[in-house]
Amino acid sequence: MAYRLDEQIGYILRLANQRHASVFNKHSDLGLTPTQFAALVRIGEMGSCSQNLLGRRTAMDVATIKGVVTRLKAKGFIQLSADPGDKRRTVVSLSAQGQSVMDQLHDFGARVTEETLAPLSPDERKVFLDMLKRLT
Amino acid sequence: MAYRLDEQIGYILRLANQRHASVFNKHSDLGLTPTQFAALVRIGEMGSCSQNLLGRRTAMDVATIKGVVTRLKAKGFIQLSADPGDKRRTVVSLSAQGQSVMDQLHDFGARVTEETLAPLSPDERKVFLDMLKRLT
DNA sequence: GGATGTTTATTAGTGTACAAACGAATATGC
DNA sequence: GCATATTCGTTTGTACACTAATAAACATCC
Numbered sequence: 001m002a003y004r005l006d007e008q009i010g011y012i013l014r015l016a017n018q019r020h021a022s023v024f025n026k027h028s029d030l031g032l033t034p035t036q037f038a039a040l041v042r043i044g045e046m047g048s049c050s051q052n053l054l055g056r057r058t059a060m061d062v063a064t065i066k067g068v069v070t071r072l073k074a075k076g077f078i079q080l081s082a083d084p085g086d087k088r089r090t091v092v093s094l095s096a097q098g099q100s101v102m103d104q105l106h107d108f109g110a111r112v113t114e115e116t117l118a119p120l121s122p123d124e125r126k127v128f129l130d131m132l133k134r135l136t
Numbered sequence: 137m138a139y140r141l142d143e144q145i146g147y148i149l150r151l152a153n154q155r156h157a158s159v160f161n162k163h164s165d166l167g168l169t170p171t172q173f174a175a176l177v178r179i180g181e182m183g184s185c186s187q188n189l190l191g192r193r194t195a196m197d198v199a200t201i202k203g204v205v206t207r208l209k210a211k212g213f214i215q216l217s218a219d220p221g222d223k224r225r226t227v228v229s230l231s232a233q234g235q236s237v238m239d240q241l242h243d244f245g246a247r248v249t250e251e252t253l254a255p256l257s258p259d260e261r262k263v264f265l266d267m268l269k270r271l272t
Numbered sequence: 273g274g275a276t277g278t279t280t281a282t283t284a285g286t287g288t289a290c291a292a293a294c295g296a297a298t299a300t301g302c
Numbered sequence: 303g304c305a306t307a308t309t310c311g312t313t314t315g316t317a318c319a320c321t322a323a324t325a326a327a328c329a330t331c332c
Contacts, residue, residue, distance in 0.1 A: 010249070018289085020149055041139075051281070063284095071316095088326065090280085132148050136148060223297060223310095
């Protein structure tokens with residue numbers, strides 16, 4: 001049987017990612033990208049943490065998380081401070097504005113997931129998410 | 137129930153993409169990226185086509201396909217020519233080197249797909265790929 | 273307490289990915 | 303046949319994503 005690009009997992013994953021990004025951007029009203037959204041929600045979950053740890057907990061390398069933190073700071077959603085016990089660290093935490101949009105972010109995220117998974121039935125979504133997680 | 141980033145389809149898709157890229161790079165010996173690989177295989181499938189059509193058939197916008205074509209050309213895998221019937225078009229086709237590595241590319245792609253899907257059983261892979269395609 | 277190694281953050285370079293704007297060439301409608 | 307619309311390619315700007323190199327701070331071992 002002939003080799004076909006359209007059957008390659010990497011290619012299909014890329015297409016699925018594109019569709020998700022499209023759904024995300026359609027609903028986004030806070031001017032966030034999917035990556036910025038992930039980092040911001042994670043900060044909400046963790047309370048406050050070093051920039052380095054935030055990168056590890058959101059699967060972004062040091063160069064990527066640096067840029068994301070810079071842009072979230074510029075947009076006013078987070079604040080940065082020095083770690084009194086470790087001069088290497090930059091401590092990242094939510095600003096007042098960041099805290100105030102957290103509920104809105106969760107609603108927004110749920111809507112994006114819902115619409116992205118719309119082609120699948122509720123039972124299928126469960127199975128699909130389980131299998132997708134095993135590929136990470 | 138609390139909102140959790142680790143359950144969001146967009147976040148998990150990003151992680152799956154990262155793992156695939158890691159598998160791809162581990163096996164890659166021709167110096168290609170996943171995107172360059174996709175474009176090159178597609179050119180092999182189509183014979184020759186305009187840069188614009190190649191972009192549409194690989195889901196890359198005009199700016200992205202431009203860069204990919206530039207790099208594939210620099211690496212010697214493709215050649216560019218003018219379309220005699222339409223002066224707007226740049227015709228893209230495989231170089232002799234590009235043709236000579238096509239079998240190797242297919243073997244390589246099959247190995248990457250195999251290893252990326254390794255956590256799933258053969259039956260699960262079928263189901264998973266079907267569902268993933270519906271999300272594109 | 274001093275050499276060694278690790279962690280944290282920054283920077284530079286390369287490669288996707290998309291939006292927007294532009295000019296040139298082609299197609300369509302009337 | 304001419305105005306209008308569409309297509310094709312390029313460029314600019316922003317945002318991930320990774321590698322590699324660097325420097326400062328911290329930890330550990332002896």
